[in-house]
Amino acid sequence: MSKKLEAEFVKQLNENQNIVHKICRLYTNDQHAHNDLFQEVTVQLWRAYPKFRGDSKFSTWMYRVALNTAITLYRKSKRRVKTQDYDSVQFKIEDQQEDDEQMEQLTLLYGAVKQLNDIEKALVFLYLEDKNYREIAETMGITEVNARVKMNRIKTKLTKIINP
Structure with missing residues (x-):
């Protein structure tokens, strides 16, 4: 090259x-x-x-x-x-x-996210990167509606993990 x-x-x-x-x-x-x-x-x-x-x-x-x-x-x-x-x-x-304070917060978040399956992890990652649902759908190869539904389910799941 x-x-x-x-x-x-x-x-x-x-x-x-x-x-x-x-x-x-x-x-x-x-x-x-x-x-x-x-x-x-x-x-x-x-x-x-x-x-x-x-x-x-x-x-x-x-x-x-x-x-x-x-x-x-x-x-x-x-x-x-x-x-x-x-x-x-x-x-x-x-x-x-990242700086130390950010790393502590990220470590807590990553701990919860690591309990998700592979696809859920990827969706959360893109969401946390401030990608809109169109961009998430494009990146993941799914429909925008599917991305929204999956994210809502993941948010509920994360809430249960963080606040049992």
């Missing part, structure tokens, strides 16, 4: 990497697994990038690839994510982390 394409990809990934970190937090339980999943999602994004047509925003496309990768790997293994070593593909990506 061309250096221009690689530069565009790295720029987009740097600008939107928090999406991948948040998805990794939903589908992993420790930092090592988080790092492995982040690497695997990055590789899948890189492989798919030449096919990105720009029909949607990069972040919407990134959500879809990252969620599909995480869900697929999670379902296949139900344990530590297996990754491949790609020495030929190296990206310099700065790690962006």
Whole structure:
């Protein structure tokens, strides 16, 4: 691939990497697994990038690839994510982390969300990212009405988890 394409990809990934970190937090339980999943999602994004047509925003496309990768790997293994070593593909990506107070709140929220099934986790994630139901439906490949119904059911379920 061309250096221009690689530069565009790295720029987009740097600008939107928090999406991948948040998805990794939903589908992993420790930092090592988080790092492995982040690497695997990055590789899948890189492989798919030449096919990105720009029909949607990069972040919407990134959500879809990252969620599909995480869900697929999670379902296949139900344990530590297996990754491949790609020495030929190296990206310099700065790690962006949340501050301590935000991390505590996120840890509590992620604890409740981790009790949901894979699809519910993905829907909650997109909802918490302030995606509207049209964007959620587009990313998940479901209808807007279905996204609304599922989110209402998930909200009820989360309320019962948090306030038993």
